[in-house]
Amino acid sequence: MTVSSEVAGASIDGMEGRSTGWLVAGRYEVGPRIGRGAFGSVYRAFDHRLRREVALKLVLAHRASPRTVERLLREGRRLSLLRAPTLARAVDAGWDPGYGAFFLAMELARGEPLASRLERLGPRPHAEVGRVVGDVAAALAALHRDGVVHRDVTPSNVVVETDGRGRVVCAVLVDLGSAWHADEARLTSDGVLIGSNGYVAPELAMSGRIGPAADQYALACIAYEMSEGARPFEADHPLALLARHASAPRPVARNLPGHAAAAVRRAMAIDPAARFESVRAFSAALGAREAGGTVPAPRPGLARAVPAPARTKRRGITR
Numbered sequence: 001m002t003v004s005s006e007v008a009g010a011s012i013d014g015m016e017g018r019s020t021g022w023l024v025a026g027r028y029e030v031g032p033r034i035g036r037g038a039f040g041s042v043y044r045a046f047d048h049r050l051r052r053e054v055a056l057k058l059v060l061a062h063r064a065s066p067r068t069v070e071r072l073l074r075e076g077r078r079l080s081l082l083r084a085p086t087l088a089r090a091v092d093a094g095w096d097p098g099y100g101a102f103f104l105a106m107e108l109a110r111g112e113p114l115a116s117r118l119e120r121l122g123p124r125p126h127a128e129v130g131r132v133v134g135d136v137a138a139a140l141a142a143l144h145r146d147g148v149v150h151r152d153v154t155p156s157n158v159v160v161e162t163d164g165r166g167r168v169v170c171a172v173l174v175d176l177g178s179a180w181h182a183d184e185a186r187l188t189s190d191g192v193l194i195g196s197n198g199y200v201a202p203e204l205a206m207s208g209r210i211g212p213a214a215d216q217y218a219l220a221c222i223a224y225e226m227s228e229g230a231r232p233f234e235a236d237h238p239l240a241l242l243a244r245h246a247s248a249p250r251p252v253a254r255n256l257p258g259h260a261a262a263a264v265r266r267a268m269a270i271d272p273a274a275r276f277e278s279v280r281a282f283s284a285a286l287g288a289r290e291a292g293g294t295v296p297a298p299r300p301g302l303a304r305a306v307p308a309p310a311r312t313k314r315r316g317i318t319r
Contacts (some may be wrong), residue, residue: 084142111161123229137283139173153218211274220267
């Protein structure tokens with residue numbers, strides 16, 4: 001999920017910026033847009049039935065292919081069944097005929113996108129790198145046990161929560177809109193590779209081969225970026241960037257202790273067989289919990305029940 005100035009579509013765009021409080025499915029009172037996922041825009045909303053805030057992904061039916069709708073519903077089913085404290089779960093999914101939109105309601109991850117934090121603060125210390133890698137690895141391990149590969153592990157899809165001193169206490173992985181399961185085709189129906197070029201594993205770029213090792217590679221790229229303040233590879237053209245991921249020498253994260261830098265470099269190996277056997281093993285090798293002193297125990301950075309906002313009148317929309 002990435003912050004964007006674009007909106008989900010024409011009907012919803014008619015409401016965006018004019019008011020909040022419009023209802024989806026007679027239940028979700030929609031607030032500001034907070035991001036854009038792989039197949040729709042995401043809004044902060046209040047669930048009047050469960051009396052808590054949620055993240056609400058909306059996909060307009062007239063702009064969605066049957067495959068896109070199936071992906072949204074499949075994302076909801078998977079997120080509702082998985083149990084991981086650092087993975088935002090789904091709480092509801094369905095169709096609103098009034099807005100002509102499919103929706104997916106998810107737990108709202110409290111905090112700031114990691115991408116925004118890195119842009120604001122620059123390179124982060126080893127302890128923080130370890131905290132984020134450990135929490136994201138725990139979420140990915142839950143996905144991998146279920147045969148799911150996230151395919152879009154990026155700083156924009158990690159939300160971090162901090163304490164009163166600005167230290168990261170929890171990182172939550174969000175947005176399974178690009179996720180792949182072992183029973184699916186390797187690529188999208190039109191042959192387009194899914195993923196973010198700055199974090200895409202060489203095997204995805206070269207052959208479309210998908211497996212848990214691709215998520216490990218992307219997580220290693222995040223660890224490198226957190227410690228060095230820049231992505232491991234840059235290029236002016238997307239194809240040139242993919243080529244660098246696939247063939248360029250692996251960079252060294254010089255701001256990390258030697259053992260941690262070696263772990264990051266191994267997890268970014270061109271050959272997936274040369275990486276760690278799992279994301280958990282990568283996290284352990286990084287020395288996440290030992291290097292930075294006392295690190296608070298993980299806890300979910302997810303929304304709790306809050307008082308209901310003042311009700312506002314639902315307005316019509318222009319089609």
